[in-house]
Amino acid sequence: xxxxxxxxxxxxxxxxxxxxxxxDLAAYDQAARxxxxxxxxxxxxxxxxxVAAIVAxxxxxxxxxxxxxxxxxLVGASTADASGRQVLLSLERLQSPLEVDPVNRSVRAGAGVxxxxxxxxxxxxxxxxxxxxxxxPTVGGMAATNTGGARFIRYGDMRRQxxxxxxxxxxxxxxxxxxxxxxxxxxxxxxxxxxxxxxxAALGVITxxxxxxxxxxxxxxAALVLLEDLEAALPLxxxxxxxxxxxxxxxxxxxxxxxxxxxxHGPGLxxxxxxxxxxxxxxxxxxxxxxxxxxxxxxTNHLEEVLADWLETDDGGGAIDILTxxxxxxxxxxHAISEGLRAKGPVIGFDLAFRRSDLAAFRRTAVTRLAVxxxxxxxxxxxxxxxxxxxFNLVCDPEAPPTADRLSQLRxxxxxxxxxxFGGSFSGEHGLxxxxxxxxxxxxxxxxxxxxxxxxxxFAHRALGAVDFAALG
Amino acid sequence: xxxxxxxxxxxxxxxxxxxxxxxDLAAYDQAARxxxxxxxxxxxxxxxxxVAAIVAxxxxxxxxxxxxxxxxxLVGASTADASGRQVLLSLERLQSPLEVDPVNRSVRAGAGVxxxxxxxxxxxxxxxxxxxxxxxPTVGGMAATNTGGARFIRYGDMRRQxxxxxxxxxxxxxxxxxxxxxxxxxxxxxxxxxxxxxxxAALGVITxxxxxxxxxxxxxxAALVLLEDLEAALPLxxxxxxxxxxxxxxxxxxxxxxxxxxxxHGPGLxxxxxxxxxxxxxxxxxxxxxxxxxxxxxxTNHLEEVLADWLETDDGGGAIDILTxxxxxxxxxxHAISEGLRAKGPVIGFDLAFRRSDLAAFRRTAVTRLAVxxxxxxxxxxxxxxxxxxxFNLVCDPEAPPTADRLSQLRxxxxxxxxxxFGGSFSGEHGLxxxxxxxxxxxxxxxxxxxxxxxxxxFAHRALGAVDFAALG
Numbered sequence: 001x002x003x004x005x006x007x008x009x010x011x012x013x014x015x016x017x018x019x020x021x022x023x024d025l026a027a028y029d030q031a032a033r034x035x036x037x038x039x040x041x042x043x044x045x046x047x048x049x050x051v052a053a054i055v056a057x058x059x060x061x062x063x064x065x066x067x068x069x070x071x072x073x074l075v076g077a078s079t080a081d082a083s084g085r086q087v088l089l090s091l092e093r094l095q096s097p098l099e100v101d102p103v104n105r106s107v108r109a110g111a112g113v114x115x116x117x118x119x120x121x122x123x124x125x126x127x128x129x130x131x132x133x134x135x136x137p138t139v140g141g142m143a144a145t146n147t148g149g150a151r152f153i154r155y156g157d158m159r160r161q162x163x164x165x166x167x168x169x170x171x172x173x174x175x176x177x178x179x180x181x182x183x184x185x186x187x188x189x190x191x192x193x194x195x196x197x198x199x200x201a202a203l204g205v206i207t208x209x210x211x212x213x214x215x216x217x218x219x220x221x222a223a224l225v226l227l228e229d230l231e232a233a234l235p236l237x238x239x240x241x242x243x244x245x246x247x248x249x250x251x252x253x254x255x256x257x258x259x260x261x262x263x264x265h266g267p268g269l270x271x272x273x274x275x276x277x278x279x280x281x282x283x284x285x286x287x288x289x290x291x292x293x294x295x296x297x298x299x300t301n302h303l304e305e306v307l308a309d310w311l312e313t314d315d316g317g318g319a320i321d322i323l324t325x326x327x328x329x330x331x332x333x334x335h336a337i338s339e340g341l342r343a344k345g346p347v348i349g350f351d352l353a354f355r356r357s358d359l360a361a362f363r364r365t366a367v368t369r370l371a372v373x374x375x376x377x378x379x380x381x382x383x384x385x386x387x388x389x390x391x392f393n394l395v396c397d398p399e400a401p402p403t404a405d406r407l408s409q410l411r412x413x414x415x416x417x418x419x420x421x422f423g424g425s426f427s428g429e430h431g432l433x434x435x436x437x438x439x440x441x442x443x444x445x446x447x448x449x450x451x452x453x454x455x456x457x458x459f460a461h462r463a464l465g466a467v468d469f470a471a472l473g
Numbered sequence: 474x475x476x477x478x479x480x481x482x483x484x485x486x487x488x489x490x491x492x493x494x495x496x497d498l499a500a501y502d503q504a505a506r507x508x509x510x511x512x513x514x515x516x517x518x519x520x521x522x523x524v525a526a527i528v529a530x531x532x533x534x535x536x537x538x539x540x541x542x543x544x545x546x547l548v549g550a551s552t553a554d555a556s557g558r559q560v561l562l563s564l565e566r567l568q569s570p571l572e573v574d575p576v577n578r579s580v581r582a583g584a585g586v587x588x589x590x591x592x593x594x595x596x597x598x599x600x601x602x603x604x605x606x607x608x609x610p611t612v613g614g615m616a617a618t619n620t621g622g623a624r625f626i627r628y629g630d631m632r633r634q635x636x637x638x639x640x641x642x643x644x645x646x647x648x649x650x651x652x653x654x655x656x657x658x659x660x661x662x663x664x665x666x667x668x669x670x671x672x673x674a675a676l677g678v679i680t681x682x683x684x685x686x687x688x689x690x691x692x693x694x695a696a697l698v699l700l701e702d703l704e705a706a707l708p709l710x711x712x713x714x715x716x717x718x719x720x721x722x723x724x725x726x727x728x729x730x731x732x733x734x735x736x737x738h739g740p741g742l743x744x745x746x747x748x749x750x751x752x753x754x755x756x757x758x759x760x761x762x763x764x765x766x767x768x769x770x771x772x773t774n775h776l777e778e779v780l781a782d783w784l785e786t787d788d789g790g791g792a793i794d795i796l797t798x799x800x801x802x803x804x805x806x807x808h809a810i811s812e813g814l815r816a817k818g819p820v821i822g823f824d825l826a827f828r829r830s831d832l833a834a835f836r837r838t839a840v841t842r843l844a845v846x847x848x849x850x851x852x853x854x855x856x857x858x859x860x861x862x863x864x865f866n867l868v869c870d871p872e873a874p875p876t877a878d879r880l881s882q883l884r885x886x887x888x889x890x891x892x893x894x895f896g897g898s899f900s901g902e903h904g905l906x907x908x909x910x911x912x913x914x915x916x917x918x919x920x921x922x923x924x925x926x927x928x929x930x931x932f933a934h935r936a937l938g939a940v941d942f943a944a945l946g
Contacts, residue, residue: 103707103830104861105714126715146660157658159667160633169924177920184860185630185826185901187619187671189913190925190942194632194667198660215715234576241578242599242688245763246719290718293778305766353658357576387657388577428658440662447650451642452663454931459924469663 056174069141077433111140146198201465232318251386266336353428529647542614550906584613619671674938705791724859739809826901
C-alpha cells in the first residue's frame with residue numbers, strides 16, 4: 001500500500017472512500033473467471049464530482065487507474081493489473097439517480113446501480129431492462145461493455161437501450177460531459193455516446209446512464225427442439241423469425257456435450273429427455289406483453305402450431321423431437337451449462353460470433369480439425385445462435401491439465417478458424433481486456449487500430465482501464 | 474467551371490466521371506427542400522478506389538469536397554455551398570456490390586444503391602429494409618444521416634441496421650477502411666462505425682454499407698384514433714405498446730391543421746371523417762410477418778379489440794372516435810401532409826424530438842406562446858410521436874411572406890421552447906447541415922463540441938461535406 005497515494009486520494013474524496021486493508025481488497029482484486037490482479041488501493045467515490053477529482057488527479061500525477069463496476073467482467077478489464085501500482089476506481093457507490101420515466105419508457109441511473117436493482121424498481125411499472133444475463137452487473141459496466149445476452153434477438157444489446165451517458169473525461173480537469181439525453185431521435189452532430197459504449201474505460205469513466213426500458217412480457221412459451229445438428233437449426237430460425245414473428249424472444253443453441261454437462265452437474269435439474277441426448281438442441285422462446293384474454297389460445301399452443309408447421313416443411317427433416325413445457329425448467333438447463341462445464345474440468349472459453357450463415361460451416365470445420373489436432377479437449381459449445389453468438393467452450397481432463405504452450409496453440413487454432421477463415425469475432429459480447437488484447441492486435445487491421453488510437457487521444461490525455469488503444473495503434 | 478480542376482480530376486478517374494455542363498449540374502445543385510448550392514463540377518466515380526483517389530487529391534490540394542447520395546437531404550448537407558468552388562462527389566454510381574445473405578438476414582450494398590433498389594432485390598426473399606420514408610435515398614446517405622422514419626417504433630433507425638461500413642478517410646492517402654463486418658455481436662474494441670453513422674461526410678466518405686434486413690409483414694392493420702388533443706395520445710401509446718404488444722409498427726400523430734392540409738391538397742384522397750376534423754388524430758398500425766392461417770382472427774379484428782379495451786380504461790375518455798379500415802388510405806393521408814402544407818403556403822419546418830413525456834407540454838406551451846407572438850403563422854404539426862419525433866411545421870400566408878428577420882425570430886422562439894425549455898432535439902432525424910449549424914453551435918455544450926472537433930481530426934486531415942466540426946469546436 002502506497003501511504004502517500006492513499007493520503008492524496010483521501011484528501012480529495014475523504015477517508016471513507018478508500019479501501020486499503022488487504023482482506024477488503026480481495027473482492028475487488030479477484031475476478032469472476034480470470035486471474036484478477038492487485039490494486040494499490042481501491043477508491044469508491046459517491047458522486048460524479050468525486051470521480052472527476054480522482055480522474056483529474058490521476059491524469060495529473062500519471063497514476064494508472066483501473067475502473068470497476070460490479071466486477072463481473074470476463075476478459076480482464078474489471079480489475080487492476082498484477083503490478084500492484086494501479087488505483088482501482090470502484091463505481092459501486094454511484095447509486096443515484098435512479099429515476100423512472102414510465103411515459104418515455106426510460107430510466108436514468110447512476111453507473112453503480114445494478115441490473116437487478118433497476119428491474120426491482122421497474123416491477124411496479126410492469127417494465128424491465130431486457131438484457132438477460134447470468135451475472136448482475138452495474139448499468140455503467142453494461143454500457144462500457146455493451147452487454148448482449150440471451151434476449152438479444154428481441155431487444156438487442158445495451159447499445160440499443162442507451163439514450164444518454166454522463167461521463168468524466170480523462171483530461172487535466174476531469175471534465176464531466178453529457179452525451180445525449182433521453183431522446184430516441186437526436187441527430188445533431190457526432191453521436192459520441194456511441195463510441196463510448198463498448199469502449200471499456202479507455203475513453204473516460206461513465207458515471208450515469210439513461211436507457212430505454214420495455215414492457216414486461218405477460219406470457220411466455222418455450223420449447224426444446226432436438227436436432228441432428230446445428231445446420232438444421234438455421235432453417236428453423238428463419239421459420240421462427242417469420243411465423244413466430246415478432247414474438248420470438250430467444251433462440252439458444254446447445255451441443256450434446258453442453259447439455260450433458262448441464263444435466264450432470266446442475267443441482268436439481270430433471271432431464272426432459274426420455275432417450276439418449278440429441279446431437280444438438282435449440283431452446284426456442286416466444287413471449288408477448290399482451291395479457292392472456294378469455295378465449296385466446298395459450299402461447300404454448302401457438303408455439304406448438306408454429307413448430308408443427310415447420311415439421312411439415314422440407315426443412316423439418318432435421319428434427320428428432322420437440323419438447324414443449326414450462327419455460328423455467330428449460331431455461332434452467334441452459335443456465336446450468338457454464339457451471340456444468342466448470343464442474344467437469346478446466347474450461348477454455350471462446351466468446352465467438354459469426355454471420356448466421358457461417359455458423360454451421362464453422363462448427364463442422366472446427367470440430368473436425370480440433371478432433372485431430374487437439375483430441376484431449378472436449379468441445380462443449382452453446383450460444384445465442386439467433387444472433388450468431390457461439391460460446392465455443394472446451395473442457396480438458398482435470399487430471400491432465402494442458403501446458404501453457406498447448407493452450408496457446410489451441411487458442412491460436414480456434415481464432416485462426418473462427419476469425420481468419422470464417423470472418424468471425426474474437427469477442428462477441430464480453431468486450432476487450434487484458435485477456436484478449438493479443439487478438440485485438442493480431443486481428444484488427446492496422447489502419448483501424450490507428451484510427452482507434454487517435455480517437456482515444458481525442459477523448460483522453462491518459463488511457464484509463466485495461467486497454468490503451470493509443471499504445472496498440 | 475475550373476478547367477484545370479476538371480483536367481486534374483479527369484486524369485484521376487476518367488473524363489466520363491465528370492459532369493460539367495451547367496444544364497447537367499442543376500440536378501446536383503438543386504436541393505429537395507432548401508436553397509441548394511453551386512458546385513464547380515460534379516464527379517461520379519464508380520469504385521471505392523476512385524473515391525479514394527479523389528478524396529486524397531482534394532485533401533492534398535486543399536479543395537473542398539461536398540458529398541452527395543440521392544440528394545434527398547433536407548438540412549443543407551447534400552449539395553455544394555454557394556461559393557461555386559466546391560467539387561461535388563456524387564456517389565450515385567457506386568452500385569456494387571448488392572449482395573443478399575438471406576440466412577444472416579443481411580445485405581451488402583454500394584453506397585449509391587437506392588432504398589427502392591434494395592427492397593426490389595429483397596422482394597423474392599420476402600425480406601425488406603424497414604426504413605419507411607417519403608424519399609428514396611441511397612444506403613450510403615441513409616447511414617451518413619442515420620435515417621429514421623415512420624416505422625422507427627418497430628425497427629429503429631438506420632444505425633440499428635448497420636452491420637458494417639466501408640469508408641474512405643480524408644487523409645493524404647485516401648485510406649479505405651472497413652469498420653465491422655456483417656456480425657450482430659462484435660465487441661472487439663472501439664466501434665468506430667457508430668460515430669461515422671449520422672456524421673454526414675465529416676469523418677470520411679462511406680462507400681459501402683452492410684445492414685440487417687427483416688422479414689416483410691404478411692398482415693397489416695391500421696386505425697385512425699380521433700382525439701381531443703395530443704395529451705390523450707400518450708396513454709394510448711402505453712396501452713398499444715403493452716396490449717398491441719410486439720405487433721405495433723407505427724404510431725403517427727397529426728394535428729387538425731395537418732389533416733386539413735393533407736385532405737385539401739392530396740390528389741384523390743377521400744376524407745374518412747363524417748363530421749368536423751378532430752383536434753388531433755393518431756394513425757396506429759399493427760403488423761406481423763406471420764401469414765394468416767385458416768381459423769385465425771384477422772389482424773384488423775385484433776386491432777379493434779385492443780382499441781376497444783383501451784376505450785374501457787380511464788384513459789379512453791380522450792377519444793372522439795376510432796376509424797378502422799384498410800391501411801393504405803389512412804397512410805395516404807399521413808403521406809400527403811408535407812405536400813399539402815407546401816400547397817398551402819411557404820413552410821417553415823422544424824424536425825424536433827422530445828422525451829415522449831414532454832410531448833404534450835411542449836405542444837401546449839408552443840401553441841400558446843406562438844399564437845400570441847407569431848399569429849401570422851399557422852401551426853401544422855405532425856410526427857412520429859411514438860418515438861418522440863415532431864415535425865413542428867408552420868405555414869404562412871403566401872400573399873404576405875415574412876421578412877427574414879421575422880423568420881429568424883420565429884426560429885429562435887421555437888428552438889428556445891423546444892430545446893432549452895423542454896430539452897428537445899433541434900434535429901430528430903434530418904441530421905446536420907448548413908441549415909442548422911447555428912443551432913449546433915448554440916445548443917451543443919462547448920466541451921462536447923470540443924470533443925467532436927478532436928474526433929473529426931482523428932479521422933480526417935481535412936473536413937469533407939457541409940459540416941466542419943473542427944471549425945465549430
